[in-house]
Amino acid sequence: MTLLDVSNLSIGYRLRDRLIKAVDSVSFSLEPGKTLGFVGESGSGKTTIGMSLLRLLPENASVLSGSIRFEGRDVYSLSDESLRAIRWKKIAMIFQAAMNALNPVQRINEQVAEALLIHHPKMSKRDALARTAQLFESVGIPENRHADYPHQYSGGMKQRAIIAMALICQPLLLIADEPTTALDVIVQGQILKVIRAIQQEMAIAMIFISHDISVVADVCHDIAVMYGGRIIEAGQRSEILETPAHPYTRMLLASNLTLSDHSFDMPTVHQSRKANIRHLGSTKENDMCPFVCHCRQITDHCQATPQKWMVLSSSHRVFCNNIAGDLTK
Amino acid sequence: MNRSAHPVVRIDRLSKIYRPKRTLGSSHSSHPVIALNQVSLDIERGEIFGLVGGSGSGKTTLGRLLVKLEKSDGGKIYLSENDTTRIRGQALKAFRAKVQMIFQDPYQSLNPQLTIFDTVSEPLIIHKTSSRSTRIKKVRKVLTTVGFSPAEDYFSRYPHELSGGQRQRVAIARAIVLNPEFIVADEPTSMLDATNSFQIFNILSDLRKKQRVTFLFITHSLAAANFLCDRIGVIYHGNLVEKGPARQIIRHPAHPYTKALLDALPSYCQDPACTFHNTLLESPRDLPGSSHYCPFFTLCREADPYQCASETPNMIHLSATHSAACFKAG
Numbered sequence A: 001m002t003l004l005d006v007s008n009l010s011i012g013y014r015l016r017d018r019l020i021k022a023v024d025s026v027s028f029s030l031e032p033g034k035t036l037g038f039v040g041e042s043g044s045g046k047t048t049i050g051m052s053l054l055r056l057l058p059e060n061a062s063v064l065s066g067s068i069r070f071e072g073r074d075v076y077s078l079s080d081e082s083l084r085a086i087r088w089k090k091i092a093m094i095f096q097a098a099m100n101a102l103n104p105v106q107r108i109n110e111q112v113a114e115a116l117l118i119h120h121p122k123m124s125k126r127d128a129l130a131r132t133a134q135l136f137e138s139v140g141i142p143e144n145r146h147a148d149y150p151h152q153y154s155g156g157m158k159q160r161a162i163i164a165m166a167l168i169c170q171p172l173l174l175i176a177d178e179p180t181t182a183l184d185v186i187v188q189g190q191i192l193k194v195i196r197a198i199q200q201e202m203a204i205a206m207i208f209i210s211h212d213i214s215v216v217a218d219v220c221h222d223i224a225v226m227y228g229g230r231i232i233e234a235g236q237r238s239e240i241l242e243t244p245a246h247p248y249t250r251m252l253l254a255s256n257l258t259l260s261d262h263s264f265d266m267p268t269v270h271q272s273r274k275a276n277i278r279h280l281g282s283t284k285e286n287d288m289c290p291f292v293c294h295c296r297q298i299t300d301h302c303q304a305t306p307q308k309w310m311v312l313s314s315s316h317r318v319f320c321n322n323i324a325g326d327l328t329k
Numbered sequence B: 001m002n003r004s005a006h007p008v009v010r011i012d013r014l015s016k017i018y019r020p021k022r023t024l025g026s027s028h029s030s031h032p033v034i035a036l037n038q039v040s041l042d043i044e045r046g047e048i049f050g051l052v053g054g055s056g057s058g059k060t061t062l063g064r065l066l067v068k069l070e071k072s073d074g075g076k077i078y079l080s081e082n083d084t085t086r087i088r089g090q091a092l093k094a095f096r097a098k099v100q101m102i103f104q105d106p107y108q109s110l111n112p113q114l115t116i117f118d119t120v121s122e123p124l125i126i127h128k129t130s131s132r133s134t135r136i137k138k139v140r141k142v143l144t145t146v147g148f149s150p151a152e153d154y155f156s157r158y159p160h161e162l163s164g165g166q167r168q169r170v171a172i173a174r175a176i177v178l179n180p181e182f183i184v185a186d187e188p189t190s191m192l193d194a195t196n197s198f199q200i201f202n203i204l205s206d207l208r209k210k211q212r213v214t215f216l217f218i219t220h221s222l223a224a225a226n227f228l229c230d231r232i233g234v235i236y237h238g239n240l241v242e243k244g245p246a247r248q249i250i251r252h253p254a255h256p257y258t259k260a261l262l263d264a265l266p267s268y269c270q271d272p273a274c275t276f277h278n279t280l281l282e283s284p285r286d287l288p289g290s291s292h293y294c295p296f297f298t299l300c301r302e303a304d305p306y307q308c309a310s311e312t313p314n315m316i317h318l319s320a321t322h323s324a325a326c327f328k329a330g
Helices: A046-053 A080-086 A108-119 A125-139 A155-167 A185-202 A213-219 A237-242 A247-255 A283-287 A300-304 B059-066 B089-098 B116-126 B132-145 B164-176 B194-211 B222-228 B246-251 B256-264
Strands: A004-014 A019-030 A035-039 A061-070 A091-094 A173-177 A205-210 A222-227 A230-236 B007-018 B033-044 B048-052 B076-079 B099-102 B182-186 B214-219 B231-236 B239-245
Touching: A004 A046, A019 A046, A019 A061, A019 A230, A035 A046, A035 A213, A046 A061, A046 A173, A046 A205, A091 A155, A108 A125, A108 A155, A125 A155, A125 A185, A155 A173, A155 A185, A185 A205, A185 A213, A185 B256, A205 A213, A213 A222, A213 A237, A222 A237, A222 A247, A230 A237, A230 A247, A247 B194, B007 B059, B007 B214, B033 B048, B033 B059, B033 B214, B033 B239, B048 B059, B048 B194, B048 B222, B059 B099, B059 B182, B059 B214, B089 B099, B099 B164, B116 B132, B116 B164, B132 B164, B132 B194, B164 B194, B194 B214, B194 B222, B214 B222, B222 B231, B222 B246, B222 B256, B231 B246, B231 B256, B239 B246, B239 B256
Parallel strands: A035 A205, A035 A222, A091 A173, A173 A205, B048 B214, B048 B231, B099 B182, B182 B214
Antiparallel strands: A004 A019, A004 A061, A222 A230, B007 B033, B007 B076, B231 B239
C-alpha cells in the first residue's frame, strides 16, 4: 500500500495585504522503504511541503487545496489525539539546523531517550536508555560519549544524535530537511553514509530535502525538482540525472560543479525575478509555467498557454510542453 | 623551490595563534589555538589560487591576514616583493587600495543603509581618486562588468531589494572598483543557490582573463576549486598539506587529507576517472604522546604508527610544481 499520497496540494502564506502561494498543485506519492528527494532553490517550497506533512505549518500558513494521506488517512482531518499518535511515532523529522536546538543542560542520551518515553509512557527509563545506546551505536557515536552534554559534541556528532532522535520511535517515514547543510565537507560525506546505511537497514521511507542536487542524488531513489512552488520535473534518480527534460533541471545540473568540469560558458540566468512571487486572485494563471521568466528556450506559446504534465515514462514526468527532442544531451 | 620571478603575493612561514582571553571564572585551562602554522606560498600574477580545507582549517584566517584584517604572529607577507607584514599609516592605506576582499555572506557584508551606488563608490571617495562624474562612470562600468544591466537601474536601490546572488555581485563590484592587484574571495558562493554560484564563478573567471586580477579563492569544495583555479593549496588544521596545479591535485592527490576531501564529494560530483581512496579512519585514533607528529595522524588510515607519531612531515617536492607534506608521498 502507498505510505504517503499527496495530491494537488497548495499552501499559501497570508501576509498583511495578500496571500502568497508557496506550494502550488503538488502531487506525489511514496511507497514504504523508498526515498524521495526534493531539490530546488531557496523559496521554492521544499521546506513548506516537509512541514505540512506533520501539520507543523506556521500560523499564517494554510492548506488552500489538496490532500495529504498517510497510510490512507487524511492528515489534515485527524483529531489532535490521532495526530499525536502519528507525529514522531510514524513520521519523524530532522529539522533544518536542529543540531543547534539541543537542550544545553541535559545529557544527550537522556534527551534522545525522552522522545521515546513520551510516546511509550510505560517503558522504563533504563530500557529507553538501552535502546538509545543501540541506536547511537548504529549512527556512530562512541559509547564513552553517550552521556555528554551538547557543547562537548562537534557539529557532526550533534547531527548524528539528531538522526538517532528522529529514529528512536522507529518511524515509517523520515523527513530530512537539509540534514547536511552547514556541516564540514568531510563530515557531510560521513553523515550521508550514515543516512544511507540506516535507511537501508531499517527499510524506512524517507523524504530528503536539499538545495544541492548532488547530495540528493547520493541518497534518493526518486527526485522531484521544484521551482516557484511547483514540482516541475519528477522521476527516478537516473532519469533526472541522465535525461533531464525541464530547462530548469538542465540548468541546475549544469551549474552543479563536478571534478570533471572546467571553466566554460555558463547557461545564462536572466535577470528578471518578478514572476517568482505569484499573487492569488487571477486564477487563470494557475497552470502557467513558473520558470517562464528565466527560461532560455521560451516560446510565445509558453507565456500564453497553461502547461500540462508530459509523461516521459511510467516514473518520469515533466511540467513543460516545450521540451527539446533529444534528452540524452 | 620553483618560484616565479615576480609573484603578486608571497607569504613566508606565516603563523597565527589565537590566545584565549583570561576572563573571570575561567577555571579550566583553555589552550591557545594555532590557526595557521608556518604556511608558505606564492600567488602569481593573473592566477586564481584555490585554498581548500574543511571548517576550522584556517583558510579564512589566512585570507584575513593577507588583507590585513588581522595581525600575524610570525612570518612575512610580501605584496609585489615589498614586505607588508607590519606596514601602518599611509602605507597601509595605499595597501588597502591594492588588496581587496569579497566576504562569505553578502547578507552581512553590505551596509543596509547605503544604496548600491554609494556602496560601490565609497572606496573611490575614501581613496580620493576621482571627481563625482568619473565616479558615476566607474560605478556604471563595474556594475555592468558584474552583470547588472542597465546599471543605472540599480544605483538607487538598497541591499534588501536584491537577491543573495545580486548582493554578492555588488560586493564584487565594490572590490574591483579601485582596480586592485589582488582579491581574496572567501567562500563567495556558500550562501547562494547553485545557479547563482555558477554566475559568480564566471564573473571571477572573466575578471582574471580580461583584467588580469589575481585571486585567492577560498573554498571547501575541491570541485569548485578545480573548476576555477589554476593551482590549489590544501590546508588542514592550520597546516598547508599539499599544493600544486589543480588538475594534478585532483587526478593524482598525494596527501591522505586531500584524498579524503575528494572521497567526501557526492558521487554525482566525482570524476569517473578518479578512484575511491579510502584514507579516512571511521573513528579518530588517540593523539600520540610526543610533541611532534603529523597533524592528520588522528584521522589517517595510512599513518605509520612510529614515524607519523614522532615527526612532523615537511613539504616534499613531488615535481617542480607539486608538493605534499606526507612521509608516504612520492
